Amino acid sequence: MSMNLLRLFNGRKASAPVARERLQILLAHERGLRGQPDLLATLREEILAVVSRHIQLDPDKVTVKLDRGPTVSTLEVDIEVPNNFEHEVRANRRLGAV
């Protein structure tokens, strides 16, 4: 009540409710992850292992990002591969490598 009245007078929007809501969403998520191994690091490692079986990769050029939205989240996997990697793969196959 008092907060609403004051807001009416000074015309500014209270930021505390936004802070509370952001914290509640974030902490609900972080508490769920607690005690579990780092999901993104595990994903990155395993994706790197699978792709490396076929293409030579620079491990630093693999990024895995998670963007949490209110209803759905996006998992973004970004792998930078060298040009001509298809030729290298074919050449390796002919040599009986891989």
Add this chain to the structure above:
Amino acid sequence: MANVLVVTSGKGGVGKTTSTAALGAALAQAGERVVVIDFDVGLRNLDLVMGAERRVVFDLINVVQGVAKLQQALIRDKRLENLWLLPASQTRDKDALTDEGVGRIIAELRTKFDWILCDSPAGIERGAMLAMRYADEAVIVTNPEVSSVRDSDRIIGMLDSKTVKAEQGERVTKHILITRFDPARAARGEMLSIDDILEILATPLLGIIPESQDVLRASNVGSPVTLNNAASAPARAYTDAARRLMGESVDMIVPAERRGLMNRLLGRRAA
């Protein structure tokens, strides 16, 4: 029976050292035998806030490594004879602190004191882990600010999993101490309210320390705020918090700095 209490927060700069000194002094003023231990190896400051910086000879790591006896490293407060300080090392590598060594020191201090207050370093690394390792109780110092509340939540998770108590299937008794609180700003909705913080952290409240110049003034002269100006708003809040630690039930009020009636009424957010 001795109580080992860790003062922790995760986030830096929220008032752990100030709170350790003030609560330690308040408990000692109430007649308890108190030792405050600085776990911030390499960045010690509890000695400075307590005004004992020129009396440090040996430190926590000297005792852990057996270079000095505990009695040689303990510094008695000049104002309160039942208040002692065990300083951190300023120079040595923090890896010199071992779980076993800290356990040995805490066990020995338990036989001599009623309260053992461990001032944790910021962060969640080794120093912070060892500060909370043997705790029976924890005071989680939190500012009404998103990053501080998030870090407090993280620390609560560690208290529930990484302490000796937790490993034995028991619980560390946890308390939230809100510092740097500005009732007027909270009333205007510019600052997380007490109710917001307690609801999010789901942990009982030990006290509310108002933002005050008296805190800085006390640390400037090297005196715990409860000793430097016992009548000041933060000193009264710390004294009340110390009484709650001792099991007394004390009404929770936000001590105000001689504000008007309207301000005091607006100190708590309307439900």
